[in-house]
Amino acid sequence: MAQVLGVLKSPHELASAILDLKGAGFKDLEVYSPVANHEIEAALDRPPSIIRLLTLIGCLTGVSFAYFMQIWVAYDWPLVIGGKPFASIVSDTIIGFELNILLGVTLTVLGLLFFGLFLTRKGHEAYQPGFSGDSFGCLVACHGDQVGRAQEVLRRAGSQEVRVVEG
Amino acid sequence: MAAITEPVPTHPDQINDDILRVLEPPTPMYVLMVLFLATLVGIGLVAFLYQTYWGLGVTGLTHPVMWGVYITTFVFWVGIAHAGTLISAILFLFRARWRNAVNRGAEAMTVFAVLIAAMFPLIHIGRVYKFYFMVPYPNQRGVWPNFKSPLVWDLFAINTYMISSILFFYVGLIPDLAAARDRVRDWRRYLYRALSLGWRGSSEQWRHWTRTVLHLSGLCTPLVLSVHSVVSWDFATSMVPGWHTTIFAPYFVAGAIFSGIAMVITVLVPVRRAFHLEGYLRREHFDNMGKLILLTSSVVGYAYGMEYFMAWYSANPYEQMSFWWRGFGYHWTSTWIMISCNVISPLPLWIKWCRTNVAWMWVTSIFINIGMWFERYVIIMTGLSHEYDPAAWGYYVPSLTELTILVASFGLFLTMFTIFLRLAPVIAIQEVKELWYEAQAPHGGHH
Numbered sequence: 001m002a003q004v005l006g007v008l009k010s011p012h013e014l015a016s017a018i019l020d021l022k023g024a025g026f027k028d029l030e031v032y033s034p035v036a037n038h039e040i041e042a043a044l045d046r047p048p049s050i051i052r053l054l055t056l057i058g059c060l061t062g063v064s065f066a067y068f069m070q071i072w073v074a075y076d077w078p079l080v081i082g083g084k085p086f087a088s089i090v091s092d093t094i095i096g097f098e099l100n101i102l103l104g105v106t107l108t109v110l111g112l113l114f115f116g117l118f119l120t121r122k123g124h125e126a127y128q129p130g131f132s133g134d135s136f137g138c139l140v141a142c143h144g145d146q147v148g149r150a151q152e153v154l155r156r157a158g159s160q161e162v163r164v165v166e167g
Numbered sequence: 168m169a170a171i172t173e174p175v176p177t178h179p180d181q182i183n184d185d186i187l188r189v190l191e192p193p194t195p196m197y198v199l200m201v202l203f204l205a206t207l208v209g210i211g212l213v214a215f216l217y218q219t220y221w222g223l224g225v226t227g228l229t230h231p232v233m234w235g236v237y238i239t240t241f242v243f244w245v246g247i248a249h250a251g252t253l254i255s256a257i258l259f260l261f262r263a264r265w266r267n268a269v270n271r272g273a274e275a276m277t278v279f280a281v282l283i284a285a286m287f288p289l290i291h292i293g294r295v296y297k298f299y300f301m302v303p304y305p306n307q308r309g310v311w312p313n314f315k316s317p318l319v320w321d322l323f324a325i326n327t328y329m330i331s332s333i334l335f336f337y338v339g340l341i342p343d344l345a346a347a348r349d350r351v352r353d354w355r356r357y358l359y360r361a362l363s364l365g366w367r368g369s370s371e372q373w374r375h376w377t378r379t380v381l382h383l384s385g386l387c388t389p390l391v392l393s394v395h396s397v398v399s400w401d402f403a404t405s406m407v408p409g410w411h412t413t414i415f416a417p418y419f420v421a422g423a424i425f426s427g428i429a430m431v432i433t434v435l436v437p438v439r440r441a442f443h444l445e446g447y448l449r450r451e452h453f454d455n456m457g458k459l460i461l462l463t464s465s466v467v468g469y470a471y472g473m474e475y476f477m478a479w480y481s482a483n484p485y486e487q488m489s490f491w492w493r494g495f496g497y498h499w500t501s502t503w504i505m506i507s508c509n510v511i512s513p514l515p516l517w518i519k520w521c522r523t524n525v526a527w528m529w530v531t532s533i534f535i536n537i538g539m540w541f542e543r544y545v546i547i548m549t550g551l552s553h554e555y556d557p558a559a560w561g562y563y564v565p566s567l568t569e570l571t572i573l574v575a576s577f578g579l580f581l582t583m584f585t586i587f588l589r590l591a592p593v594i595a596i597q598e599v600k601e602l603w604y605e606a607q608a609p610h611g612g613h614h
Contacts, residue, residue, distance in 0.1 A: 011604050031370045034179070034346070035601040036377045039608070044370055049378035055386070069303070073311045091315045094397065098323040101390045105331045108382045109338060113364070116375030117341075121365040129349035131368050132342070134179040 001028075002147050003165040005126045006138045006154030011037040014136040017157035018043040021140055024153050032127060032137035040136075051111040058107030059100045066099035067092055126165040139165065176446055179600050186594045187350050189442045193589055204582040211575020214568045215290060223293040225568045232551045232563035234291075240573050241287035242543040243426070244280045244580075245325065245398055246419075248332065250427025251277025252391040255335060256384040265455050267598035268447050271343075272438065273431045274336040275593070279583040280430070281329045283576050288321075290572060317400045324397040331390055335383045341366050341376070342597045355590075395423040402546065408489035409550040412477065418470035422539060425463035425509070428456050429535035434584060436529040438593060447594050450523040457522030460513050460535070467542075468510040485555055493549040497562060501545045508538025 008014045014031060018040070021029060033040055067089075074087040126139045138159070140150045147164060154162045176182050193201075218225050228235050251274040258266040289295045301322050305311050312319050345366035348359035366372060399419035402410040432453065439448040478490040493502050512534040515521040522528065552561050565573075587593070 010607065012608055029370075032368050033370070033373060034342075034368055035597050035604060036373050037601070037604065040370065041374070041377075046370065046374055049375045051375055051378045051382065055382045059386075070314045073314060077309070077311060079313065079315075088315055094320045094393075095314060095323050097389075097393060098320075098327045098397075101386050101393075102327040102330060104386050105327075105334055105383060108379055108386070109334045112338060112375050112379040116372050116379070117364045117366065120367075120369060120371045124365075124367045124369065127367045132346040132349045133183050 001141050002144050003126060004140045004142065004147055004150040004154065005161075005163055005165050006140075006151075006157065006159035007128075007130070007161040008136045008138060008157070008159050009134070011035065011040050011136060013158045014138055015039040015043040017138045017154060017159065020153050020157050021138070021150070024149065026140050026142060026146070026150060026153070028141035030126075030139040030141075032131040032139070034132050034134065034136070049111075050115055051108055054111035055104050055108045059104035061107075062103030063096045063100035065103070066096040070095060176599075176603060179603055182447075182596055182600050182603060183346055183350060185444070185446065186592045186596050186599070187347055189444075189588055189593055190347060190351065190355070190590070197585070197589070201582060201585050204578045204585060207575050207578025208582055211572050211578065214571040214575065218290075218293070218568050218572075219295060225566060227564045227566045227569060229561070229563075231554060231559050231561045232548060234547050234551060235563055236544070236565045236569040236573055237287050237291035239540065239543040239547050240576055241284050241291070242398055242419075242547075243540045244284035244287065244576065245328075245395060246423035246426045246539060246543075247430045248277045248280035248284060248328070248427065249391055249395060249420075249423035250431045251275070251280075252328075252332065252335070252387050253424050253427060254431070255339070256387040256391065259380070259384045260388060263455075264602055265452055267602055268449070268452055268594055269431060269435065269456070270598070271339065271595040272435050272593050273427075274332070274339060275584060275587050275591075276430060276434060276580075277332045277427075278329075278336050279580050279587075280427075281325070281332055282583075283580055285325055285329055287576075317397070317404050320397050321401055324394045328390060328394045331383070331387055335387055338376070338379055338383065339595060340591055342368065343592045343595060346596050347592065358590075392420055395419045402550070407550045407554055408483075408485040409474075409478075409493065409546065412474070414470055414473055414477070418467070418474075421463045421466035421470070422509075422542060425460065425467055426535060426539035428459050428463070429532040429539070432456055432528050432532035433536060434581075436525055436532075438588065439525070442588075442593075444594065447599060450525065453525055453528045454519065454522045457516045457528060460531070461516050464509060464513040464535075471506065471510065489550065489553055492553045493545060496549065496553065498545065498549055498552075501541050501548070505538050505541040505545050508534040509542060512538070 006017060008017060011033065014033065015037075018029060018031065022043075029044070031040060031044065070092040071087040078086045080086075126137060128135070128137070131137050138154060138157075140154070142150050151162045151164075176185065226235065226237075251270075254266050254273040255270045255277075258270075288301075289298050292298060300306065301312060301319065303312055303314075303319075341363055344359050344363040345368065348356060348363050351359065396416035396419065399415035403412060403415040405411060435448055439445060475490050475494075478486040481487075493499075512531055515527070516531065521531075548563050552563055554560070
């Protein structure tokens with residue numbers, strides 16, 4: 001597979017380039033952007049991040065563990081107060097809430113580290129420092145015979161620089 | 168309306184240049200300032216060691232006032248720590264785009280303030296090496312902490328807030344650390360390379376990152392409201408006159424946001440001036456923060472009035488006496504400093520000229536910081552010194568050791584913030600740039 005990189009100057013140009021490339025039949029696209037941008041996101045039309053599931057798992061684990069820990073401790077070492085059950089669900093809610101947030105936050109960030117950074121750490125030979133400044137990159141993976149077509153679409157979309165990426 | 172005259176960045180690369188310029192090697196003045204602040208911290212450390220060696224007898228704490236400057240300062244720093252999350256999480260969910268310029272500084276402040284706050288209960292217990300008694304871990308006799316105690320709730324709340332704030336802060340920093348990695352050429356390049364965790368700004372990375380930020384905002388918004396509520400329950404669940412009231416949770420939360428915003432202004436105004444960031448920390452940002460101050464000052468002022476009203480209306484002589492003592496007893500000066508600084512000093516901010524005058528805002532913010540420290544001091548000290556039995560009434564005067572540690576906490580906060588300025592972008596580059604691109608978008612900048 002060959003890779004063609006187009007360097008553009010605005011998120012709007014990048015979003016147009018993505019739509020044009022998709023229209024021309026190119027499906028394997030990667031983009032580089034110095035900012036998060038809804039227009040680019042919409043053009044790429046990727047499924048929602050798995051992180052939302054991890055947040056939910058973290059929150060549910062946190063709240064369940066907190067209630068379990070407090071109720072278990074209340075019966076393991078009972079504080080006998082006349083007429084009252086050992087476990088107090090109402091007051092347990094406070095620590096339940098805090099651990100719900102704590103584990104939710106922790107698992108969300110671990111999800112970012114794993115899915116967003118660890119799994120995506122390789123294959124960025126096309127990256128250039130300008131992509132954290134004022135440039136946007138659009139990388140197209142295609143067969144050797146489609147390189148010319150990809151270059152043409154990228155140029156037409158306003159790319160200031162178009163090159164074939166080695167590696 | 169005051170004309171906004173600060174220059175606007177003309178190019179996205181200029182945003183990188185202007186903000187990353189702050190990271191350039193320090194000037195002698197900067198080094199002197201860090202040394203001065205570190206000296207304050209050193210003096211505080213000596214005072215702390217002195218107290219650890221001799222015990223809490225070196226403080227002014229004695230029956231009936233067993234909570235003093237340390238708990239006051241703990242509550243103060245927890246309050247300061249609220250602004251970062253308010254600006255980053257709550258205003259993010261409300262889509263208040265002006266937050267983009269101030270959120271990084273506020274988040275950094277939150278992290279440093281909550282770290283300092285977490286130290287104060289440890290300082291307060293005297294035998295700091297016994298702190299693990301609070302941790303949910305059975306001691307040698309198999310006894311667990313009492314999970315029904317508000318002090319244990321507080322441990323969970325503060326630690327959750329500390330960990331969440333640090334993670335939220337770091338996640339927001341990752342794209343900017345990558346920008347710094349691509350820009351600097353000295354040894355820090357390796358530091359930023361390690362800290363940016365291989366960030367390349369790819370669509371996959373942004374997809375997970377934006378979702379993470381959204382979820383962290385969603386989780387931290389109720390968290391920030393819960394933390395100071397839980398802190399307020401340290402007081403409100405007791406039977407002490409002046410403390411045992413249902414108004415405490417919203418009253419504390421509003422006060423925390425009030426003091427937090429004030430501290431953001433106190434810290435960012437000199438940064439704006441020293442690093443020529445007038446084009447980013449603009450007068451409209453101060454205008455908006457001024458409005459937040461007015462809102463929270465009004466809530467706090469209402470709560471002050473309501474406390475007195477409820478004391479009178481309850482016909483409870485202990486409650487009435489406590490509030491009479493608060494306003495006209497030995498510590499009346501603290502009460503009137505609190506009211507003057509928190510209710511009266513923000514009043515000129517109803518005028519737009521004052522809100523957009525940076526110097527005015529800075530002076531007001533310092534008054535508010537002073538007033539909010541005194542608010543906690545008044546609540547704690549007047550409540551404990553004047554409970555039910557006149558034979559058990561007492562008095563509290565902070566000792567030099569306590570005041571030294573108090574001053575050192577400000578030194579530590581400013582030392583950490585000053586070092587942070589040179590290590591990471593104080594303004595969120597990618598978020599400011601996001602606004603810049605939106606403003607340039609052909610359809611007018613809104614999605």
